[in-house]
Amino acid sequence: MDDSSNLTMKTAVITGVAGQDGAYLTRMLLDKGYQVHGTVRPGGSTDLWRLDSLGVRNHPHLHVLQHDLCSLVDSLALMDRLQPQEVYHLAAQSSVARSFEEPHATVNGIQQGTLNLLEAIRKVTPTTRFFEAGTSEIFSTKHSALCTELTAFHPRNPYALAKLSTYWATVNYRESFNVFGSVGILFNHESPLRDPRFVTRKITSSAARIALGEASVLELGNLAARRDWGYAGDYVEGIWRILQADQPDDFVLATQRSASVRDFVRLAFAGAGIGLAFQGQAEHEVAVVTDIVDGVADQVPCLKLGQVVVRVNPDFYRPIETGPSIGDPSKARLALGWQVSTSLEELCKLMVSADIARVKSGG
Numbered sequence: 162m163d164d165s166s167n168l169t170m171k172t173a174v175i176t177g178v179a180g181q182d183g184a185y186l187t188r189m190l191l192d193k194g195y196q197v198h199g200t201v202r203p204g205g206s207t208d209l210w211r212l213d214s215l216g217v218r219n220h221p222h223l224h225v226l227q228h229d230l231c232s233l234v235d236s237l238a239l240m241d242r243l244q245p246q247e248v249y250h251l252a253a254q255s256s257v258a259r260s261f262e263e264p265h266a267t268v269n270g271i272q273q274g275t276l277n278l279l280e281a282i283r284k285v286t287p288t289t290r291f292f293e294a295g296t297s298e299i300f301s302t303k304h305s306a307l308c309t310e311l312t313a314f315h316p317r318n319p320y321a322l323a324k325l326s327t328y329w330a331t332v333n334y335r336e337s338f339n340v341f342g343s344v345g346i347l348f349n350h351e352s353p354l355r356d357p358r359f360v361t362r363k364i365t366s367s368a369a370r371i372a373l374g375e376a377s378v379l380e381l382g383n384l385a386a387r388r389d390w391g392y393a394g395d396y397v398e399g400i401w402r403i404l405q406a407d408q409p410d411d412f413v414l415a416t417q418r419s420a421s422v423r424d425f426v427r428l429a430f431a432g433a434g435i436g437l438a439f440q441g442q443a444e445h446e447v448a449v450v451t452d453i454v455d456g457v458a459d460q461v462p463c464l465k466l467g468q469v470v471v472r473v474n475p476d477f478y479r480p481i482e483t484g485p486s487i488g489d490p491s492k493a494r495l496a497l498g499w500q501v502s503t504s505l506e507e508l509c510k511l512m513v514s515a516d517i518a519r520v521k522s523g524g
């Protein structure tokens with residue numbers, strides 16, 4: 162592409178470009194012809210394997226740069242230098258479990274990052290559109306029906322507490338300073354690029370290793386926890402659409418279907434060729450093998466019917482559990498034309514297949 166066409170390209174900043182959503186969004190924006198400036202934390206140690214695996218790491222219109230989200234000076238300079246049309250703020254300490262262990266770092270990091278970007282936009286590039294990655298964790302967990310943009314909030318962990326404050330910060334800058342700031346209230350979204358500390362990828366990577374004889378048992382926390390799980394590739398499409406709307410607004414992105422961790426385990430192991438049945442209660446619950454497809458039986462002759470391959474370890478319980486939660490994405494569907502294209506079964510199959518391929522190739 163020559164320099165003159167660069168002038169007509171949209172410029173976007175994606176914070177947290179090395180993460181799951183950052184990588185999928187980068188690929189999507191590059192495909193749409195954007196110049197993408199993706200930020201990583203200072204220090205130079207960020208692994209860009211997700212951008213590699215999507216084949217965009219060396220794209221001529223992707224520029225990866227270090228940026229300290231906790232520094233207002235850095236954010237002011239970033240906006241001044243790049244003058245982006247759109248900022249997608251995805252970077253955060255996003256593990257609920259870890260937020261219980263590191264509440265200060267989680268809350269301060271999340272709040273400062275959003276505030277600094279909003280303030281920089283207000284002062285330096287007031288027409289820049291700003292997307293805040295919100296979370297379904299802000300909702301009242303006592304609410305068992307579908308959650309919409311109007312559902313009562315009740316954050317129950319430090320991560321959710323911080324994310325509720327950045328939700329309101331975005332709304333405040335919109336109302337007070339006319340900043341085009343929108344929040345995507347994102348329910349869980351997963352993919353083969355998910356970090357294994359989150360439960361879905363922990364399950365699919367273990368199912369793959371057990372089916373290939375490289376592990377024998379998977380330990381989990383609360384098997385009854387329910388989540389509304391979608392595919393991250395669908396969610397970045399919704400995120401982009403949120404910033405293309407005529408007006409800034411907040412949208413729930415969800416699949417409108419919930420499943421338990423137990424359901425996800427069953428699906429993942431079935432995808433790896435192992436049938437399971439659950440037995441026992443609470444911390445004594447286990448999953449035993451009820452069926453083994455021929456290919457797996459040949460590969461792992463030591464895997465036997467009746468063998469325990471999943472058990473509960475209370476160390477993975479949380480101080481308080483959120484959910485059940487299901488999101489209602491009607492507003493996004495009606496206003497943005499967004500809908501999910503990948504079912505839970507397809508998602509699970511996609512993740513297990515990718516993990517089997519990784520284990521086979523020694524990855």
Ligand code: GDD
Pocket residue numbers: 255256257258295296297298347348349350358359360361363380381382383384386387388422477478479482483
């Ligand atoms: N991580 C993990 N590990 N979770 C487990 C385990 C385990 O061994 N066993 C059971 N779980 C349960 C958790 O208790 C929780 O109820 C559920 O699995 C999902 O946990 P995570 O995958 O860690 O995700 P999360 O729902 O807490 O948070 C994710 O989704 C949010 C959107 O609703 C994260 O991506 C957040 O950043 C995001 O905002």
